[in-house]
Amino acid sequence: MIGKEMQVSPEQGAFLATLVRLMGAKRCIELGVYTGYSSLSVALALPPHGLLVACERVPHTFAVAQKFYEKAGVRHKVDPRLGLALDTLQQLLDEGQAGS
Numbered sequence: 838m839i840g841k842e843m844q845v846s847p848e849q850g851a852f853l854a855t856l857v858r859l860m861g862a863k864r865c866i867e868l869g870v871y872t873g874y875s876s877l878s879v880a881l882a883l884p885p886h887g888l889l890v891a892c893e894r895v896p897h898t899f900a901v902a903q904k905f906y907e908k909a910g911v912r913h914k915v916d917p918r919l920g921l922a923l924d925t926l927q928q929l930l931d932e933g934q935a936g937s
Contacts, residue, residue: 844871850878857882866890866929868922873902880911889915890929892922 845853857865857879865883867876870893880889893899899919906912918925929935 845875850875854878854882863887868892870902871898873905877905880914883914887914891915892918892925894921
């Protein structure tokens, strides 16, 4: 993980969660999960049937994130997508999920 470091502080994670709640978001997407700190903040803030599409291209860091989702009890709210975000975005569009 040379050259990689967490980009979101605890305050920024709390701010993301606040935005999710204030907006009443039911679906979110994150491009670049790394170890899952910010996506965990979002998933925890989503309603019980909310969904976060989490896109990451590095398998070993994504595996770490998925362990945290499981530990936090939000795995059911996360749709993990391993691969290039551009491919995932196109797939979502092809599935008719634009604007969802």
